[in-house]
Amino acid sequence: MLTLDKIYHASYVLKDVIRPTDLIAAPNINPEAQVYLKTENLQITGSFKVRGAYYKISQLTDEEKAKGVIACSAGNHAQGVALAAAKNGIKSVICIPDSAPISKVEATKRYGAEVCLVEGVYDDAHNRAVQLQEETGATFIHPFDDEDVIAGQGTIGLELLNQLPDLDAVIVPVGGGGLISGVAYAIKKLNPNCKVYGVQASGAPSMVNSLRDHKQESLSSVSTIADGIAVKTPGDLTYEICSEYVDEVVTVTDDEISTAILTLIEQQKLIAEGAGAVAVAAALFNKVDIKGKKVVCLVSGGNIDVTILSRVINRGLLKAGRSADITIALMDKPGQLKGVSQIIAELGGNVVAIHHDRADESMDINACYLHIVMETRDYAHIEQIKSALTAAGYQIV
Structure with a gap:
């Protein structure tokens, strides 16, 4: 069971591994609200994912560690698992969709993992990883549907309440739901009055559809520049936690995401990937009610492929006039x-x-x-x- 004690334990385990990321004011994102940015794009590996991956691997037995770990990822979870495995001195194999940015693939290799490129999207990589896990006996490190992984991501919620105890709302990117599950659980247990909003890309609204219809649903396909949250099916555990603790999940378009990336570059001097910018897009375009509130946008990652950055900027310029x-x-x-x-x-x-x-x-x-x-x-x-x-x-x- 996910508990607050487990999230506090994860925070203790991670204190010498990750950096507590800064919370910075961003007054021009939405003048009607007090907006702050939680800069997980400046985390080691460039993403929050290392939190959950490291905590999960730290809890393995010596026997499990000896067999190594395997994971599937569009990129950021891959880097988190690769770094965590290297720090624990164990072997890691990562299945990555062949559509993932080259920069993320190369970074994963640099952290010491063996990379297996799989044709298709995240779900195809997941199927291949499960097959390899059965063949090798390695421990599968799920990117979101795992209590230890969720607890690791939940440490962001603890940091937020330490940095801004009277926050009114937090806006969180949603793919499979691991990040928002951990953040929502931690915040709602400690400050039930704080609103927790999720954001998905309109081309990959799996959690939006599932929560709307009160049952888990799978998408036949996904299409978005936010490759980090292009997930067809939410997790069993994450769906249950989101159903109980998340107030609302909304969507933003690729044009809105592009505008948010451009805004972060120009106004805040921050680089965010598509998935990392969706919370800012939701605040920019008033997708959730934040008027007069202290609100945190979680910038979850900064590993954008520089080859598409110019295209994203051009889209953002057009969208902003x-x-x-x-x-x-x-x-x-x-x-x-x-x-x-x-x-x-x-x-x-x-x-x-x-x-x-x-x-x-x-x-x-x-x-x-x-x-x-x-x-x-x-x-x-x-x-x-x-x-x-x-x-x-x-x-x-």
């Missing part, structure tokens, strides 16, 4: 481009790309399309520029 792409139908004669660019410049827009197209078959023979990409302040700024262009006689397509 910081970048605009407009097409104007023009008569193909001298001076047209000058007139358009002068209006944009006078209103403070910054043109970053232009494409002149005379070849579209739907145009008049003496017309052209002008495609312009520009940097803008926000959506109101975009509308201001469009209105000025229209007033000057230009036709926006």
Whole structure:
């Protein structure tokens, strides 16, 4: 059984292994609330996952340790298990979906684990790990559906109450539910009035659907940039704990997640992966009621693949109205481009790309399309520029 004593014991075991992460104020995330960030993206291995993995491995018998451990993960649990196994001097094999970011795969290898890449998503890696466990007799370290793992993650709840005793709400990313189960259990036992909200990606709403329908449900597929929480089926134990202790679980879109990643970079100088930014996205876009409250957004991980970071930033810029792409139908004669660019410049827009197209078959023979990409302040700024262009006689397509 999960107990508060077990979470306190996990905190004692972990005190010389992990770092208690900072709680920092983030007043611009949502001006209507007092928002703080729990920076687990700055944890060793770049994620909270090392807490649960290390505590679970520390509780194994000598006989179990001799046979080694096996795990499956989209990346962060893999690194936690690999580090924990190395510190305990035991062998680890990690099954990772082949869609996981290369950076996470390589980091897992650097921590000393043997990596087995599996075609598909997390659930496929899980099936392969179970098969290998049966063949080798190694102990399977579940990423979320395990009391010791949940207790390890619950140490974050203890830290939060020490750092901000009068917090009103905490917003937590949800994949399989291990993190929110531990955090919710610890907080609700010590401060029942504190609200605990979960956040999933809209492309992977397994816990949302299960809690709504009051039964565990599996998704046929998942699709989200938040690979760390792309889980088809919530755990048996985590579903039960969430049903009892979590107040609400909501979803955010990939565009909202991208905006949150960009906001953390610009405003807080923090790097978060997609799964790590969903709590901030929920606060940014008012997915839960936090008006007038002291609320903590749990930034659960920072292991984003740098190769997709630029794409995420571009999506975030578009979502925030910081970048605009407009097409104007023009008569193909001298001076047209000058007139358009002068209006944009006078209103403070910054043109970053232009494409002149005379070849579209739907145009008049003496017309052209002008495609312009520009940097803008926000959506109101975009509308201001469009209105000025229209007033000057230009036709926006």
